[in-house]
Amino acid sequence: MVGILLVHGRSRPLFGPVEMKEQWLVALRGGFEAAGLEVPFADEDVRLPWYGGNLSHLVGGVARAEAERVSLRGDLPRDEREFVAEVVRAVAAELAFTPEQLDRVTDPADAGAREGDWGRVRTVLAAVDAYVPGMSGATVAFVARECFGYLTDARLRQMIDDGVAHAAPASGPVIVLGHSLGALIAYRVLRSHPAARSWDVPLLLTMGAPLGWPPVIRALDRLETRRLPAAVGSWVNVRDPRDAVTAGGVDGTLLPVGTVDEEAGVVNPDDGRHAIEYYLADPLVAGHVAAALER
Template identity: 30%
Template sequence: MTRTVLYLHGVGERVRGGRWRATLDRALSGHGLAPLRPGEDLLVPDYVDLLAGDRPLPAPPVVGPTYDAARAAAARAVFMAERQRLADALGAPGGGRHLVPSPVYDAGRHAWGAVSRSMRHVEHYRRDPALRRLVLDRVLSALDARARPASGDHDEVVVLAHSLGSLVALDLLPHLPAGVSVPRLVTLGSPAGWPSLHRGPGRTDASFPYDRVGSWVNLHSPRDLVPLGRGSARLFPAALDVPVRLPPARHGAELYLGVPVVARVLADVLGAADRGALAAGAAREAG
């Protein structure tokens, strides 16, 4: 089975020709998978210009969610059973623990947000609904531009999101085009554990489309200043938090994609010949 990967980038990232692409190809080749082909089985919408822009832009109209809340609620138990299976296979903690005490976390979050240009862009994305609509429209256009499967078939898209891209992913999931499902959401270095980024209507457990997403694995380094030692599971029970080991204060997508357990999580859902991709060896590679 062929599944498309949708890559959602972070702030200011070199999306075209960035090192993340070469690292991803090497990671998948280690499990017998061929390199992903841009425009075919790899979609990379580029919204760097929107995040960096400082002038008003016309925004598309507000579009309502496309998922059915009742079906999503009914599918939650099956989703959580799959989450537990992944937790057991990866040796991951199941409770969404916080590795940084709350007072330290709160102080660090505010300080980092004040001095970091990237985090100011994240705050801009949070506060500006027109910007969020523009980014979502560009991502949906990338999904709509590819050939749809035969009538009656489903289009399966693995969403791989780095940093701010994880917030874009959470905004995307309730608005997936008809017939599109996400067998796995993989987030890297996500700031989604910051409660202040979700103020107002929108991203909540109640809005998560459990019927259209198969699993969510959130990989974060406790030494990465963006997640700041926090996973996402306490705010979003759908997420399975898996700590990984990166050098101190490093955050790049290519670094996350170079961690063996990340390759295992991706290879497992992309149909690697090695069906034991999530076996016990991955637990030893987690931080």
């Protein structure tokens, strides 16, 4: 039997591993039903390694309001601040905000802020809130800071990678699904972890992946040579173009053109462009998982 490994991003408040797995499975089954496909897996075939408790300190605490205040203040160490600012510049370029749009959402305290100033970062995040239904600037900042923490804290990275690697089935093929920060973690584990060298992964499917962000790519370059993980038969990257976390995609940014199958036609509802439940409930995702399970 083919196993399924779910690699998550930031947890919602009050969510734990049981609740998150249930949410993912309900959404994935909904995608199979929408595609007119039978659900060919049981709950016990699906594993979700849990590291949500290790992520809260990366964005300033468990409470969303406090994390948002930390992010918008920009009261961060210099290297983290520069990382987030570069991510925000890439997002602004991808979403192509006009000067007039930015002027309309600029706080008076940030008027006249230049490229590279934190006031400019706040303005772009406010533009995401104003002009991209279902997407928030806080989400962009959260994910950027999570990526920075994971990529620069070797102890945290090793702890998370070990947990993901050891959660995989001991034998047989496994499909790996990664969302948001989980997409970055899934790539790293498959690319570098010793335990993953013997895996058989017919499909790596990433959703809402921040793998096209320039500072993420540079940080990965400092850790290892970028390439398709040897265990992976096929990599599909699914994204909603209005999900700002996915700016740049994966094919042609992280990896050479033609390496990754980019599925950029997903349109998630306006109440959650980056939401995992909408990605998983898309019939396109179900089709790719079903095809891999059949193989």
